[in-house]
């Protein structure tokens with residue numbers, strides 16, 4: 001069995017419609033000043049298509065970067081908490097749209113930690129179960145579900161997708177160590193309780209997707225939980241903070257990321273921060289940030305990248321990636337989303353009407 005699962009391809013797909021903080025202030029009692037100063041977010045993307053469309057385009061771009069085609073994929077994991085349908089999985093929709101007919105497919109829902117969880121699972125399946133071409137995608141269409149009368153949560157999220165391809169390798173590369181966890185005792189801090197089999201199906205708001213949210217509690221637990229998992233990862237590898245070249249954290253709040261960097265004594269120049277452009281895209285944040293770091297030339301061959309995330313559950317995870325040799329794509333894909341001729345507020349107009 002191979003020792004490592006190297007990352008050989010990467011791609012992202014951000015929907016084109018932009019919703020600024022000023023747009024947000026036209027539909028609820030908020031302001032650019034509040035959102036920017038409390039969260040670091042300036043704007044976010046609003047998707048005009050289901051999550052699986054974003055995932056498929058990101059996936060095809062990642063495959064092109066690895067010099068592969070969809071039929072090569074034997075394992076497809078989609079990290080999402082905003083599935084196209086509950087049955088079947090979003091991964092099945094993605095398989096069909098991409099033409100990845102030879103892949104075993106499943107969704108993994110670990111909230112915003114979904115990408116780290118999925119990367120860990122795919123790495124293990126390559127190292128222990130003989131899979132050879134794994135595609136791991138984080139994708140979300142959260143704006144579709146948001147309740148636009150709940151200003152504390154509605155301003156924080158956005159849509160998008162990011163993907164990586166993993167292949168077996170004997171050279172030290174890919175995810176070298178990871179630690180995953182969950183604080184189930186605090187699951188009520190971030191819960192959508194009126195959607196699913198635990199809800200009363202016949203009450204009036206059943207099927208709405210109202211995010212109940214205790215931002216302060218999550219904030220505290222996020223910094224503590226990520227730091228705990230990071231310490232375990234570094235200790236497993238006998239690394240110290242100085243061995244980290246770049247941190248690619250989950251993007252939920254710029255202040256959480258700054259606290260984490262401070263805690264690790266790593267300067268913000270070594271941290272990828274793109275929350276200002278996209279808000280929190282949940283399971284998509286880390287792969288999107290990874291792709292952007294590569295595009296900007298911030299990752300060199302052999303670099304050590306630290307990932308850390310937390311999310312609904314309250315899940316948490318951290319992982320350390322040793323980047324392989326190649327930092328440029330082998331080819332570009334011509335995959336594109338269908339054109340969008342609406343503004344973000346136009347896409348959301350029915351949802352805003354029904355939730356206000």
Ligand SMILES: CC(C)(COP(=O)(O)OP(=O)(O)OC[C@H]1O[C@@H](n2cnc3c(N)ncnc32)[C@H](O)[C@@H]1OP(=O)(O)O)[C@@H](O)C(=O)NCCC(=O)NCCS
Nearest residue numbers: 030034038039112151152155215216218219252253310311
């Ligand atoms: C949500 C979050 C940005 C709030 O920041 P905060 O500094 O803790 O703000 P608070 O919750 O203390 O709210 C402060 C005030 O702003 C108000 N407020 C909340 N949302 C607002 C908005 N969108 N616009 C304007 N005011 C708002 C509150 O009502 C509160 O008013 P009050 O003091 O009169 O009661 C922050 O707690 C956070 O990022 N938490 C974690 C994020 C997260 O969990 N993401 C999802 C999981 S990955």
